[in-house]
Amino acid sequence: MSILRTPGGKRGRGRPRAGEDSARDAIVSAAEAEFAEHGYDGATMRGIAARAGVDAAAIHHHFGTKADLFTTVVDFPVRPDKALEEILAGPVDEIGVRLVTYLLVALEDKPTRRKAVSMVRTSLGNRAATPLLAGFLEREVIRKVAARIDGEDVDLRASLVGSQIGGLLIARYVLKLPALAKAPVDEVAARVGAAVQTYLAG
Amino acid sequence: MSILRTPGGKRGRGRPRAGEDSARDAIVSAAEAEFAEHGYDGATMRGIAARAGVDAAAIHHHFGTKADLFTTVVDFPVRPDKALEEILAGPVDEIGVRLVTYLLVALEDKPTRRKAVSMVRTSLGNRAATPLLAGFLEREVIRKVAARIDGEDVDLRASLVGSQIGGLLIARYVLKLPALAKAPVDEVAARVGAAVQTYLAG
Numbered sequence: 001m002s003i004l005r006t007p008g009g010k011r012g013r014g015r016p017r018a019g020e021d022s023a024r025d026a027i028v029s030a031a032e033a034e035f036a037e038h039g040y041d042g043a044t045m046r047g048i049a050a051r052a053g054v055d056a057a058a059i060h061h062h063f064g065t066k067a068d069l070f071t072t073v074v075d076f077p078v079r080p081d082k083a084l085e086e087i088l089a090g091p092v093d094e095i096g097v098r099l100v101t102y103l104l105v106a107l108e109d110k111p112t113r114r115k116a117v118s119m120v121r122t123s124l125g126n127r128a129a130t131p132l133l134a135g136f137l138e139r140e141v142i143r144k145v146a147a148r149i150d151g152e153d154v155d156l157r158a159s160l161v162g163s164q165i166g167g168l169l170i171a172r173y174v175l176k177l178p179a180l181a182k183a184p185v186d187e188v189a190a191r192v193g194a195a196v197q198t199y200l201a202g
Numbered sequence: 203m204s205i206l207r208t209p210g211g212k213r214g215r216g217r218p219r220a221g222e223d224s225a226r227d228a229i230v231s232a233a234e235a236e237f238a239e240h241g242y243d244g245a246t247m248r249g250i251a252a253r254a255g256v257d258a259a260a261i262h263h264h265f266g267t268k269a270d271l272f273t274t275v276v277d278f279p280v281r282p283d284k285a286l287e288e289i290l291a292g293p294v295d296e297i298g299v300r301l302v303t304y305l306l307v308a309l310e311d312k313p314t315r316r317k318a319v320s321m322v323r324t325s326l327g328n329r330a331a332t333p334l335l336a337g338f339l340e341r342e343v344i345r346k347v348a349a350r351i352d353g354e355d356v357d358l359r360a361s362l363v364g365s366q367i368g369g370l371l372i373a374r375y376v377l378k379l380p381a382l383a384k385a386p387v388d389e390v391a392a393r394v395g396a397a398v399q400t401y402l403a404g
Binding site for chain 1: 255333349373380390400
């Protein structure tokens with residue numbers, strides 16, 4: 001399912017009209033330029049609207065939030081930020097296992113996995129792309145986890161949660177370390193969940 | 203310090219003679235070709251010797267072991283495999299914190315860090331380079347950790363140790379997640395050590 005075709009859940013699956021197509025293209029091009037110039041945090045919906053020659057409401061209509069627009073532009077195959085909203089509403093001690101389970105289950109699907117691997121390769125291999133991914137993860141994932149946990153050094157501990165989950169995805173799907181690449185989702189999720197729990201509990 | 207100039211600790215820092223220079227160049231070229239064709243595990247010292255037109259003893263003399271040669275060829279700035287020998291000789295419950303401390307302390311040095319980041323970017327960004335790094339890590343790091351721990355699924359648990367340490371390096375030095383990038387080495391090592399311990403203890 002392409003995020004582009006169901007932005008923010010506000011559009012159906014029908015073929016868009018020609019005028020909407022060109023407005024969307026203009027917004028995507030403007031967003032690419034704005035994100036490249038100002039980074040994820042620095043980019044604004046108003047700046048993107050000005051570049052595209054549309055008003056900000058048109059962007060919200062076509063794409064939803066800044067996170068929705070960014071993940072469309074960079075073609076994210078999964079939405080950890082969306083999944084997180086629901087996961088964070090549950091018990092803190094299940095954040096790790098639930099987030100890992102969500103990602104691993106999503107990546108069981110081969111086209112999704114291929115897209116995710118490609119995105120990781122590009123983001124880490126390309127000096128310009130890395131800070132964009134980092135900015136998105138920091139703002140939309142890490143800080144939300146940090147806001148949900150108690151105790152000291154919540155930002156550091158949330159960053160370490162991210163480091164383990166990112167490292168897991170790279171080791172399993174990019175490096176394909178044999179024992180990890182073939183382990184069942186529930187076993188990996190249980191073990192990684194327990195490790196991540198040490199960060200969540202502080 | 204270049205590994206190339208002190209291969210296997212068998213050579214001093216003096217300027218090599220001209221004949222040795224050309225033998226070394228031939229071996230490095232042969233090794234690059236052999237590793238590219240057969241991967242880390244499949245490459246043999248004998249195959250490299252045959253390509254270079256030297257005998258295997260000459261390679262051992264110039265470069266030491268296959269791991270020494272590989273890390274020279276790909277210009278590894280740190281030697282986790284070497285550090286691991288000493289770390290694994292100590293208590294199991296200190297493997298995580300000691301390995302993390304070793305790496306973070308080594309990467310406090312800016313040229314070392316720059317080289318490590320560049321190597322990570324190349325290895326993950328380049329489809330041909332990824333399996334080589336994975337093969338080296340699997341053979342020289344993961345399996346040695348697996349051999350040192352007890353209980354079930356030692357290969358999976360050792361791979362997860364690797365996933366956390368790799369993810370930590372990427373999150374701190376490549377993505378530079380703010381709270382993690384600025385945290386002191388000992389605090390990061392203590393927290394990650396505790397998480398890694400859940401894998402080591404099983």
